[in-house]
Amino acid sequence: MMWLINLAWKNLWRNKMRTTINMSAVFFAVILSVFTSSLKDGIFENLIKNVVSFHTGYIQIHLKGYWNEQILDNCLTYDVNLNQQIISISNISDATPRLESYGLIASDKNTKGCMVIGINPDKENKVTSLKNKLIRGAYLNQNDNGVLVSEGLANRINVNINDTIYLIGQGYHGTTAAGRYKVKGLVKFGTPNLNNQIIYLSMPAASELYSSAQLATSIIISLHNPKLLQSTLSNIQQTLGNEYEVMSWEKILPDVKQHIETDGNNMQYIQGILYMLVSFGIFGALLMMMLERKYELGMLVAIGMKKSKLCILISIESILTVLGGCILGLLVSIPIVYYFNKHALKLGGEIAEIYERFGFEAVFPTSTSADNFISQGITVLIIGLLLSLYPVFKIMKINPSTSMKR
Amino acid sequence: MNDIVIDTHNISRIYNPYTIPVYAIKNVHLHLRRGEFAALVGPSGSGKTTLLNLIGGLDKPDEGQIMINGTDITSLSPSALINFRLNNIGFVFQSFNLIPVLTARENAEFIMLLQGRNKKEREERITQLFKQIGLADKMNRRPSELSGGEQQRVAVARALASKPQFILADEPTANLDSKSASVLLDIMYKLNKEENITFLFSTHDQRVIDRARRVITLVDGQISSDTNIIDTSLPH
Numbered sequence: 080m081m082w083l084i085n086l087a088w089k090n091l092w093r094n095k096m097r098t099t100i101n102m103s104a105v106f107f108a109v110i111l112s113v114f115t116s117s118l119k120d121g122i123f124e125n126l127i128k129n130v131v132s133f134h135t136g137y138i139q140i141h142l143k144g145y146w147n148e149q150i151l152d153n154c155l156t157y158d159v160n161l162n163q164q165i166i167s168i169s170n171i172s173d174a175t176p177r178l179e180s181y182g183l184i185a186s187d188k189n190t191k192g193c194m195v196i197g198i199n200p201d202k203e204n205k206v207t208s209l210k211n212k213l214i215r216g217a218y219l220n221q222n223d224n225g226v227l228v229s230e231g232l233a234n235r236i237n238v239n240i241n242d243t244i245y246l247i248g249q250g251y252h253g254t255t256a257a258g259r260y261k262v263k264g265l266v267k268f269g270t271p272n273l274n275n276q277i278i279y280l281s282m283p284a285a286s287e288l289y290s291s292a293q294l295a296t297s298i299i300i301s302l303h304n305p306k307l308l309q310s311t312l313s314n315i316q317q318t319l320g321n322e323y324e325v326m327s328w329e330k331i332l333p334d335v336k337q338h339i340e341t342d343g344n345n346m347q348y349i350q351g352i353l354y355m356l357v358s359f360g361i362f363g364a365l366l367m368m369m370l371e372r373k374y375e376l377g378m379l380v381a382i383g384m385k386k387s388k389l390c391i392l393i394s395i396e397s398i399l400t401v402l403g404g405c406i407l408g409l410l411v412s413i414p415i416v417y418y419f420n421k422h423a424l425k426l427g428g429e430i431a432e433i434y435e436r437f438g439f440e441a442v443f444p445t446s447t448s449a450d451n452f453i454s455q456g457i458t459v460l461i462i463g464l465l466l467s468l469y470p471v472f473k474i475m476k477i478n479p480s481t482s483m484k485r
Numbered sequence: 486m487n488d489i490v491i492d493t494h495n496i497s498r499i500y501n502p503y504t505i506p507v508y509a510i511k512n513v514h515l516h517l518r519r520g521e522f523a524a525l526v527g528p529s530g531s532g533k534t535t536l537l538n539l540i541g542g543l544d545k546p547d548e549g550q551i552m553i554n555g556t557d558i559t560s561l562s563p564s565a566l567i568n569f570r571l572n573n574i575g576f577v578f579q580s581f582n583l584i585p586v587l588t589a590r591e592n593a594e595f596i597m598l599l600q601g602r603n604k605k606e607r608e609e610r611i612t613q614l615f616k617q618i619g620l621a622d623k624m625n626r627r628p629s630e631l632s633g634g635e636q637q638r639v640a641v642a643r644a645l646a647s648k649p650q651f652i653l654a655d656e657p658t659a660n661l662d663s664k665s666a667s668v669l670l671d672i673m674y675k676l677n678k679e680e681n682i683t684f685l686f687s688t689h690d691q692r693v694i695d696r697a698r699r700v701i702t703l704v705d706g707q708i709s710s711d712t713n714i715i716d717t718s719l720p721h
Contacts, residue, residue, distance in 0.1 A: 082598055089586035378582045381543055383571025383599055383647070385564070480543040483578075 087395035102404040104364040105463050108357035109408025112455040117416045119346045120446035130335050135328045136299035143324045151251045154294035170311045172303045175202030176295035178285045182248025189236040194276045197285020206301040216240035216264030223281040225263030231275035233265050251291040258288045361466050369473050377482025390471045401463030409456050419445040490651050490683050491517035496549030509535040511706040520681040524697035532706040533687035541653045542566045554650050575644030577654035583628040590624040593642040614642040634665020651683035658690045
C-alpha cells in the first residue's frame with residue numbers, strides 16, 4: 080500500500096500543471112461556496128439584527144397573558160432581583176424594561192393617538208441602539224422628564240424640540256393618566272408605522288404618568304450569540320417559571336420570520352445551482368485528466384497492474400488533490416470572508432434609499448461563523464470525492480489495446 | 486511439445502463483424518518454441534500489432550484459441566488475464582512507456598512490486614538485470630535523464646524483471662538511432678542466447694530482421710511465409 084501512496088504522491092508532483100488545474104477547480108469551488116454561504120448568512124444575520132434593533136429585541140419577557148391582552152393591568156414587577164436573575168443566564172448580554180401603552184398626544188394645535196413607551200434610556204440604547212435614530216435635539220437621561228417624539232408624529236401634531244406636548248391616557252388599574260412634557264428630541268424610524276406613532280419617556284416619568292411604579296409591560300433581552308436564541312429562550316423560561324411568557328422575535332414578528340425563511344429557501348436554490356457549477360468544474364478537470372492519461376493507464380493494465388490497484392492509485396491521487404484544494408480554499412476564504420465582514424458590500428442609489436426607508440441598512444456583510452467554513456468545505460469535499468468515482472468507473476472499463484492506440 | 490510457449494489455433498480477429506467484416510487477422514496458426522528469436526514482419530496494416538496484442542492477451546480473438554505455455558488465455562476472465570500477463574508475458578513498447586516519476590531501477594522494480602516479491606529478491610534481480618543491460622551506473626536516474634536507447638534498455642529490464650515466459654516487443658527500435666538500436670539488439674540477442682529467453686518482435690527494421698532466426702511474414706492478416714534461419718551458434 081505504501082508504494083501506491085508513494086507513486087500517487089510522485090504522480091501529483093510529476094505533472095504540476097495538471098495537478099494545479101485539478102486542485103484549482105476544488106480550490107475555487109470552496110472559496111465560491113464559502114463566500115456565497117457566508118454572504119447569505121451575513122445578509123440574514125444583518126436583517127435580523129436590523130429587525131431586532133428596531134424595536135423588539137431578540138427576546139421579550141412578559142407576564143403570562145400580556146401578549147394576548149396588551150393592557151397595563153397585565154404588567155410584571157421589574158426589580159433588581161428579577162434583573163439579576165435574568166442577567167445571570169448565559170448568553171444574555173443585557174436586559175431593559177419597557178412600559179408600553181397607548182394614549183393621546185396633544186400640542187397646542189393638534190391631537191393624535193400614539194404609542195407611549197417608558198424606557199431605561201441607557202439600557203434601551205444598548206439593546207436597540209435608539210440613540211442612533213435621534214435626528215434632532217438630545218437623547219434622554221435616566222430620570223429625564225422630557226420626551227423623544229418620532230419624526231412622523233411630530234410633523235402631524237406640528238411640534239419641534241423644546242415645544243410642549245400633553246399626554247392623556249388610562250393608567251394602571253383604570254386611573255387617569257395625564258402629563259405635560261417638553262420635546263427633548265426627535266427620532267426617525269424607517270417603518271412609517273413606527274415613525275408616525277411613538278413617544279419615548281424615561282421609565283420614572285412613564286411610571287409617574289401611568290401610576291405604575293416598578294412595573295413594566297415587557298423586558299427586552301439582547302444576546303451575545305443570536306444563534307443560541309432557542310436554547311437561551313428555554314433557559315429563561317426554565318429560570319423564571321410559568322408565571323412569565325418568554326417570546327423570541329420570531330414569534331413576535333412572524334411575518335418577518337416567514338419572509339426570511341422564504342428568502343432562505345430561494346437562496347438554497349441559488350446554492351444548489353452553485354454546487355452544480357462547482358461539480359461541472361471539478362468533473363471537467365477530471366475528464367481532461369482521464370483523457371490525458373488514457374495511454375498511461377492502458378499501459379499499466381497491459382504490463383499487469385490489476386485494475387483494483389490502479390483504482391486505488393487514482394483514488395489516492397484524487398483524495399490528495401481534493402483534500403489539498405479544499406484546505407487551500409478554506410485557508411484563502413478565511414481572510415476573504417473576514418474582509419467582507421469588516422468592509423461589507425454596500426448598495427447605492429435608489430435601492431439603498433428603499434432599504435433605508437424601511438429601516439434596513441443597505442449593506443451586505445459576510446458572516447464569519449465557523450459553520451460556513453466547515454459545512455461548505457465538507458460539501459465540496461464530498462462533491463469532489465463523489466466525482467472521483469468517475470476515474471474509477473473509467474478504469475474498470477479500460478481496455479489496454481484500445482487505450483494504447485495513439 | 487513441452488517446448489512450445491506460444492500456440493495459436495486458427496485465430497481470427499474481425500472488425501465490424503455485423504456490418505462489413507474486416508479480417509485484421511485471419512486463421513493464423515502459429516507455434517513459437519522456447520528460446521526462439523522471431524520477427525513478425527509485413528507491411529503497415531498487415532496485422533502485426535493486432536497479432537501481438539492477441540498473443541499478449543491485450544485483445545481477444547473472435548475465433549480460435551491461444552495457448553500460452555499450456556494455458557488457454559482466450560478462456561481467462563479479464564482479471565485472471567491481467568494476472569497471467571503479469572507473471573508470464575513481458576512487453577516492450579515502441580515508445581518505451583516508462584513511468585516518468587520513477588527512477589530506472591524503480592521502473593524495473595515496479596513489475597516485481599505488482600507480483601508481491603520481497604525486497605531482497607527484487608534487489609538481487611534488478612541489480613543483475615541492470616548489469617546485463619549495461620546500465621548499472623544509471624539505475625537511479627529518471628527516464629528523462631536517459632537517452633532513448635537507454636530508456637528502451639530499461640524497458641527490456643522491466644519486461645524481464647517478472648521472469649516471463651516470453652517477451653513481446655512491438656517495433657522496439659522504431660524510435661532509436663542506429664547505434665542505440667544496435668546496442669539494444671545486442672543485449673536482447675545475448676539474453677536470448679545465454680538465458681534462452683523467447684523474443685517475438687513486430688518490426689519493419691531490417692536490422693532486427695537480420696538478427697532474427699525466424700521471420701514470419703504477415704500479409705492481409707494471414708501468414709504468407711514463415712522462414713527459419715539456421716544459426717550455427719545455437720546450442721540446439
